[in-house]
Amino acid sequence: MTTDPTTYVLRGVRPLGGDPADVVLAGGVVAALGAPGSVDVPGDAVEVDGADHVLLPGLVDLHTHLREPGREDAETVASGTRAAAAGGFTAVHAMANTSPVADTAGVVEQVWRLGRDAGFADVHPVGAVTVGLAGERLAELGAMAHSAARVRVFSDDGRCVDDPILMRRALEYVKAFGGVVAQHAQEPRLTEGAQMNEGVVSAEIGLAGWPAVAEEAIIARDVLLAEHVGSRLHVCHLSTAGSVEIVRWAKSRGIDVTAEVTPHHLVLTDELARTYDPTYKVNPPLRTAADVEAVREGLADGTIDIVATDHAPHTREDKDCEWAAAAFGMTGLETALSVVQQTMVDPGRMTWADVARVLSVAPARIGRVEHAHGRPVAVGEPANLTLVDPAATRVVDGAAQATASGNTPFAGRELPGRVVATFLRGRATVLDGAVVEPAGAGAR
């Protein structure tokens, strides 16, 4: 157990990749920031050497599966938020497809409290759009919005709100409290039994196809619905070139739509299904190299607003089986920032300021947590910060990760960048690359 000092000085760090600075964190906020050697540092401050390290606002994930309540064998709020901290996140939005489903004020408050008790990252529960994710009638969205968890994002993620009138009502209803519907775009009839992207590879290896049109048709319908009723729409884990085109078109019309892409859709393709290794089974499925290029381009030009992990932990037994029998999903909290660096920053398609935008500022704004997260790196702002060493490289080892599950698709791959420190309201949740237990917590 580590004592939790209240004052840190980060030496020589580059806020948003800019000029070097010394940054003092005290009292839960950024207390001082200036050129190296120019700021007053309290005598008891803990020194953090940050030469050539990039300082970002703490990362915010709009799409995390923490599995608690219900599947604590795969992940808990505590283990999932430890993974979040290790990956540089200070806030996560916990998806609603738990057991019981997060479709009442009681469940979302429970998840919110578990997050607060764990102390590794702020947990903002996502509420289900429909009761039991069944797609039949609206859950009590108002009660969740007005609960202690202050839910603003609503999603049946894992399932699509495919009934058009129900989707329209949800889009309209959440306007009363500034909410947003985050749609898992998957036309269900076009994807019955679907196992992987439908195309050249699925035809050859004999796995049932999940066609791009099943995603694009729903996104096209939803942006038109959002325009018609003047609501805000968020598109979860967009994965195809056609989806990027539709969102680009919608934004050009002034429709209030935001979109996310996962780290895995920025780099992995359906060619990996040839191994029949269910680690690569995910929903929406890995697409083609052309789709990967399209989502990178969409992220670079702002069509896609954010990167969200869709961190989906699963037990060994749910992945150690036939492809068709395996669960969909892969973990992502501890590799997301590295994948964004590798695919967008290192090739020169995005700056570190852009990274702060897509992994912190924009997701905080979409999730309506911008009062605390995604803030500027400036004096007086909450000390929710992430310090990254972009020159470091590491080989991903699933067993060494903080998440309770081992289903990372990046196992054995070398990725750039390492989270050196994460601060949540001035408390180090990660220091020297290692997770720091909260003061008063027992050793784990």
Next chain:
Amino acid sequence: MKHLLSTADLSKDDALLLLDTAAQMAATQSRAIKKLPTLRGRTVVNLFFEDSTRTRISFEAAAKRLSADVINFSAKGSSVSKGESLKDTALTLHAMGADAVVVRHWASGAPYQLAHAGWLDAAVLNAGDGTHQHPTQALLDAFTIRRHLVGRRGGGDPDGVGADLAGLRVAIVGDVLHSRVARSNVALLRTLGAEVTLVSPPTLVPVGVETWPCRTSYDLDATLADWQPDAVMMLRVQRERMSGGTGGAFFPSPLEYTRYYGLDARRLALLPDHAIVMHPGPMNRGLEISAEAADSDRAVIVEQVANGVAVRMAALYLLLAGDPSAEGNDL
């Protein structure tokens, strides 16, 4: 060859070695004593996660005629019904010392996983996985085609030993989308130099078929009359493709299917005189093939079954006994 998982993995030399070895095996089957001592003391497990009496007894006969010990392991049930997991089954077979595992599975890729996941070190023979591959079916089809269209016609070796299928035209007709037989045949026939045309209603060809090394057509009459195939392979149409279940019906009615894609006496007459009619069985008489076509002189369907045993003997022999010229491996 360590495993036989997909015909796409076979080089032309591999394929010819399998077919030529099958011809040697077939020759031994006309002897009074059919049993060979080659695999004495070796254990072959028939691991069937899906019912297929025909395929199982064909592999069983093949293994027994090579004097292997045969264990039949029926592991029906999907993950949904919470049967024993594929992994635990594999570990069990490994512990029992299986030398070869013949696996039939409802899930595409299950044999590939058995061969590559490190759960067991036996040779894996794919006896049909999901909608992926059924390599011994394609090999027995190629063997049958070679015997009829290269061997007997060519005047050389009656089995066509040593020859490939260069220049021959094969039409594969029916539900290509769900067919492991079609996928296996397209790859193998192409490797052996034959030309393939797939004939299906547009709902029963996969998206992505355009990269396959073959032609596709929606018109059976035109394919038979204009392209003049040397062999016509009819695929079985599963009953569930006709109903409105998952995904809905793939064609309006069985009658309409038969009208456009069924092989009957009239279509048989469009073929060249030497052309043969094939079917992997079991047939839906009156649906994809009429009784006249199935029972005609052109049909080699029963012979396909006999050749299946010889081909499976060859596959087991090559995977387990290795180099056929090695000492003690005389046939």
